[in-house]
Amino acid sequence: MTPDEIKSKLDDYKWYHAIQFAEGVVSPGRFASHIPPNYTLFPVFKFLEHIDLTGIDCIDIGTTDGLASFIIKSEGASLVVATDRGDRDEFRFSREALNLDVEYFPATTLDGGDLLRKLQASGQPTKYDLVVLSGVIYHSYDPLLVMMHARKLLKHNGLFIVESVIASGEEDAMFMNWEIDNPVREPNSYFLPTLKALGGLLRFCSCSCLTLARNGSRGAAIGRACRPSEIDQCSDILKLIIEKGACYGPLSYSTLESEADEEESSKISYSGPIGEIEIDAKTFSTRFSLQPTSPVTNT
Numbered sequence: 001m002t003p004d005e006i007k008s009k010l011d012d013y014k015w016y017h018a019i020q021f022a023e024g025v026v027s028p029g030r031f032a033s034h035i036p037p038n039y040t041l042f043p044v045f046k047f048l049e050h051i052d053l054t055g056i057d058c059i060d061i062g063t064t065d066g067l068a069s070f071i072i073k074s075e076g077a078s079l080v081v082a083t084d085r086g087d088r089d090e091f092r093f094s095r096e097a098l099n100l101d102v103e104y105f106p107a108t109t110l111d112g113g114d115l116l117r118k119l120q121a122s123g124q125p126t127k128y129d130l131v132v133l134s135g136v137i138y139h140s141y142d143p144l145l146v147m148m149h150a151r152k153l154l155k156h157n158g159l160f161i162v163e164s165v166i167a168s169g170e171e172d173a174m175f176m177n178w179e180i181d182n183p184v185r186e187p188n189s190y191f192l193p194t195l196k197a198l199g200g201l202l203r204f205c206s207c208s209c210l211t212l213a214r215n216g217s218r219g220a221a222i223g224r225a226c227r228p229s230e231i232d233q234c235s236d237i238l239k240l241i242i243e244k245g246a247c248y249g250p251l252s253y254s255t256l257e258s259e260a261d262e263e264e265s266s267k268i269s270y271s272g273p274i275g276e277i278e279i280d281a282k283t284f285s286t287r288f289s290l291q292p293t294s295p296v297t298n299t
């Protein structure tokens, strides 16, 4: 499709992501013009900029219009699987317009093993170097379980990016959105972790937390899949859970230990800052050209 053809069709769709298809050809996204387009993804972009994406296999869960998937594919990933419980023509249109070979599994939920079954049935891999789970966990009745399902798709030593609305505060806690003073005013947001809690959730999923990125009322963490016996900052109680508990749910700690011995480990690299970082969405910029420079204007 030529830029003019793409531009002529943008109004046929209802966009979630602002995608810069070509100079001056940008889908409008979901935000008003005073809000930086796609700002919730900024910590994800920050992490991705520090990962060598060439040749990796990635799964982007909750892709919506597919912006993260398209960036990862255009940076040289060998396989990108994009999946969502919704089914969006905006994704299909963008994939065609960008001419990017990204696999799409719509109408597929991460929970309950639906995604895993569909991957198996279609012959796609069930283990990836990079799992992106952005904007999903607070929409779930059980964020930890959703993360465990996602972690199951990660190779040993792979990277796990989790982005969420976060509750304010320095403690390690998860809040009920319907019981707090400043709730997210939407009907499908249930549990809000603090930024620190994203690290704790990663540890429960047998990952060591590398970086926590605060982005106003949003936050993200990147962790590396490790053996349960090698989780960084593993508390005594988590050690006890790993040794004697956790007998329900999709993850088996003993399987994760043996997989680390028996299966090929990921070689994916991450060279970003370690620890806690702050993102200022007003001044943030990225080298990824699919992200529009704000504000969104079509010429």
Ligand SMILES: C[S@@+](CC[C@H](N)C(=O)[O-])C[C@H]1O[C@@H](n2cnc3c(N)ncnc32)[C@H](O)[C@@H]1O
Pocket (backbone or CB within 6 Å): 040, 041, 061, 062, 063, 064, 065, 083, 084, 085, 086, 108, 109, 110, 111, 133, 134, 135, 136, 139, 140, 146, 163
């Ligand atoms: C807030 S949007 C985030 C879109 C994109 N990942 C981003 O960060 O810009 C959340 C998306 O996740 C999908 N989603 C929510 N829960 C899901 C689940 N359990 N399994 C699969 N997709 C889910 C929704 O349908 C929606 O498209």
